[in-house]
Amino acid sequence: MEIKSRPVREAATKVYSATLAWSHLKAKHQTDRVGTIVRGTAVQILFTVKARTSAGDPGSHASHMDNLWVGHHTSTPQNAYTGAHQITIKQAGKFAMTQQENEPRQLEGKVALVTGGGNGIGAGICRVLAERGARVAVSDVSLERAQNISAEITDAGGTSIPIAIDVTDVASIDAGVSRVIDEFGQLDICVPNAGVVGSAGFATRSDFNDADWDATNAVNLRGMVNTAEAVLPHMRDRKYGKIVNIASQGGRAPRGADVILGRQIIPYLVSKAGTIQWTHVLAQDVGKHSINVNCICPGTVWTDIWEAIGENRSMFESELGETSKEVFDAAAQTRHPLKVDQTPEDIGYAVAYFASDQASEITGQALNVNAGSVLS
Amino acid sequence: MTTAGPHLSRQLEGKVAFLTGAASGIGRGIAEVLHSRGASLVIVDIDGDAASKTAGEIAGDSGAALGLGGDVTDIGTLSAAVDSALERFGEVDICVANAGVIGGPGFTERRDYDDSDWDATQSVNLRGVVNTNDAVRGHMAERGSGRIINIASHGGRAPRGEGSELGTIQVPYGVSKAGVIQWSMHLALQVAQHGITVNAVCPGTLWTPMWERIAIMRSQQQARYLGMDAKEIFEKQIKSGVPLGRPQTPTDIGNAVAFLASNDARIITGQALNVNGGATMN
Numbered sequence: 001m002e003i004k005s006r007p008v009r010e011a012a013t014k015v016y017s018a019t020l021a022w023s024h025l026k027a028k029h030q031t032d033r034v035g036t037i038v039r040g041t042a043v044q045i046l047f048t049v050k051a052r053t054s055a056g057d058p059g060s061h062a063s064h065m066d067n068l069w070v071g072h073h074t075s076t077p078q079n080a081y082t083g084a085h086q087i088t089i090k091q092a093g094k095f096a097m098t099q100q101e102n103e104p105r106q107l108e109g110k111v112a113l114v115t116g117g118g119n120g121i122g123a124g125i126c127r128v129l130a131e132r133g134a135r136v137a138v139s140d141v142s143l144e145r146a147q148n149i150s151a152e153i154t155d156a157g158g159t160s161i162p163i164a165i166d167v168t169d170v171a172s173i174d175a176g177v178s179r180v181i182d183e184f185g186q187l188d189i190c191v192p193n194a195g196v197v198g199s200a201g202f203a204t205r206s207d208f209n210d211a212d213w214d215a216t217n218a219v220n221l222r223g224m225v226n227t228a229e230a231v232l233p234h235m236r237d238r239k240y241g242k243i244v245n246i247a248s249q250g251g252r253a254p255r256g257a258d259v260i261l262g263r264q265i266i267p268y269l270v271s272k273a274g275t276i277q278w279t280h281v282l283a284q285d286v287g288k289h290s291i292n293v294n295c296i297c298p299g300t301v302w303t304d305i306w307e308a309i310g311e312n313r314s315m316f317e318s319e320l321g322e323t324s325k326e327v328f329d330a331a332a333q334t335r336h337p338l339k340v341d342q343t344p345e346d347i348g349y350a351v352a353y354f355a356s357d358q359a360s361e362i363t364g365q366a367l368n369v370n371a372g373s374v375l376s
Numbered sequence: 377m378t379t380a381g382p383h384l385s386r387q388l389e390g391k392v393a394f395l396t397g398a399a400s401g402i403g404r405g406i407a408e409v410l411h412s413r414g415a416s417l418v419i420v421d422i423d424g425d426a427a428s429k430t431a432g433e434i435a436g437d438s439g440a441a442l443g444l445g446g447d448v449t450d451i452g453t454l455s456a457a458v459d460s461a462l463e464r465f466g467e468v469d470i471c472v473a474n475a476g477v478i479g480g481p482g483f484t485e486r487r488d489y490d491d492s493d494w495d496a497t498q499s500v501n502l503r504g505v506v507n508t509n510d511a512v513r514g515h516m517a518e519r520g521s522g523r524i525i526n527i528a529s530h531g532g533r534a535p536r537g538e539g540s541e542l543g544t545i546q547v548p549y550g551v552s553k554a555g556v557i558q559w560s561m562h563l564a565l566q567v568a569q570h571g572i573t574v575n576a577v578c579p580g581t582l583w584t585p586m587w588e589r590i591a592i593m594r595s596q597q598q599a600r601y602l603g604m605d606a607k608e609i610f611e612k613q614i615k616s617g618v619p620l621g622r623p624q625t626p627t628d629i630g631n632a633v634a635f636l637a638s639n640d641a642r643i644i645t646g647q648a649l650n651v652n653g654g655a656t657m658n
Contacts, residue, residue, distance in 0.1 A: 104385030280657040287619025287654050299643070337568030338645050349640035358631040361580070361624045364657035368647050372568055375561040375646035376658060 108133035116194030118145025120303035124344020130158035139165035167223030192227040220271035241291040283364030299370025338371035389414030397475030399426035405626020420446040448504030454511035473508035487543035501552035517570040564646030573645035580652020619654035
């Protein structure tokens with residue numbers, strides 16, 4: 001992540017504070033922001049407040065839904081005020097620092113569920129979706145990992161809840177999805193990301209075994225199917241939904257006589273090819289409900305999965321590198337024409353785009369986000 | 377369809393975009409989106425007057441858009457346009473090679489291609505994209521950065537199930553667009569060392585003069601479309617061939633181009649992205 005120069009960072013902090021204050025206003029009242037003015041150290045938000053509808057009879061107050069008054073308030077990067085509520089923005093500066101310059105709050109008002117969000121690529125996706133304005137349910141098979149990432153997001157001023165979900169267990173994922181909808185009232189974006197590279201002991205084997213096929217199928221493929229099936233009834237009812245599956249460039253076609261990955265990883269590659277085909281067929285199936293289904297194929301990102309691959313390769317193909325990280329660095333260097341580090345957040349940016357209404361006409365597609373390693 | 381949306385960023389603030397075939401149609405839609413995200417525009421079109429008019433309509437008196445005449449089949453005119461762009465704005469950050477044709481003169485009256493269809497699609501759609509990219513890549517390489525986005529078509533992926541009913545008239549177009557995708561991949565590998573990314577966007581089905589010509593042709597030549605209104609044929613095509621059930625708009629294509637031109641897509645290169653409601657999937 002690039003660290004912004006000071007003036008840019010300060011401006012970003014201010015605009016971020018204003019945007020966050022507005023999202024709080026929107027949640028508390030029915031408000032529309034009509035403008036943001038940055039002057040010196042102050043941020044002025046112009047907004048309208050609409051009448052609240054009576055809980056028992058939302059329809060009867062329709063005539064009062066017109067704008068009642070236009071107000072304004074002033075905020076600093078540390079605090080934002082509304083007439084009745086004081087909102088403290090924790091670590092807004094830190095949060096803004098990771099927000100790309102001039103990038104949109106393109107997911108304002110949306111709710112997202114990310115599986116496998118407790119570390120690696122999933123955590124990066126959660127951070128970016130939160131930065132872009134979404135309320136994010138961070139789910140992971142480990143509640144502790146989910147809690148860590150969720151707390152990081154809320155500490156930075158975002159909105160998030162942690163949920164323990166085992167994607168191989170339909171009851172677990174159904175309960176998790178219900179929890180998200182209970183908490184936030186809706187679910188707009190689903191990112192089935194949870195994945196494994198193989199079964200226990202993967203890093204120490206030179207060949208696959210039955211357990212590798214079982215694990216990759218159960219988590220990577222069936223887990224993705226389970227997750228989609230759990231969110232689809234809600235999305236169909238609302239005629240709106242964005243599903244962004246996380247596959248892998250390894251799920252595309254193999255290339256040349258590349259031996260860098262070894263034979264033990266074959267079940268993983270096949271499961272990821274399955275997730276791409278699943279993306280295609282699901283998109284075709286649910287298009288009529290205005291639900292978009294797409295897929296991102298990450299390249300070489302330093303995560304637990306790559307650590308296991310690297311460990312395996314350093315053991316069996318020692319000329320590739322003596323340590324896992326050495327193998328990874330060599331792979332990233334030799335396989336990727338564009339010499340830039342690939343981060344979990346880079347995957348998050350692509351997910352944010354597919355999850356946004358700017359990509360409403362894109363469905364059924366798989367996009368490699370991989371510095372040009374595999375071209376499709 | 378998608379809209380720019382009031383919350384959307386100025387993600388291309390300070391960038392300069394060089395676009396071909398941008399006086400009208402998809403090219404103009406892309407120009408409008410890029411401008412709304414903060415980019416200055418160099419609008420190149422074979423009709424220089426139309427390019428200037430479009431530039432004025434998009435950017436008013438702000439000076440943020442320049443309209444120029446340029447023929448993509450003649451790299452000399454493109455190099456001159458790049459020189460004018462550099463003189464005016466000092467840099468070119470984004471190149472959108474969009475100019476395209478569906479076939480040669482008299483396209484709608486033929487069921488099968490003739491030499492003019494091959495010549496027109498090859499020279500404009502394929503060599504025109506190569507020329508456009510070649511005209512800007514030197515400058516981008518010197519600066520060590522750049523974003524090239526070529527406009528192909530989902531017709532440049534694989535043919536889809538209509539067999540011989542259509543005749544061969546659209547074959548040269550599809551082949552030229554397949555060439556654009558392949559060229560984009562090759563160029564991506566060539567220029568990655570200079571920090572330049574190259575991607576292709578493959579639009580689906582849009583109601584443009586190009587599609588109107590296809591529909592007119594079908595109404596005259598295909599049994600099940602005989603005598604039907606062009607727009608009616610277009611809507612039938614959408615209903616039967618697009619999972620999301622909607623046509624795409626130039627703004628939809630512009631949104632995809634803006635993403636690929638933005639910092640969010642910094643590690644994406646050598647890829648082709650269909651923006652087509654799911655009509656073909658890759």
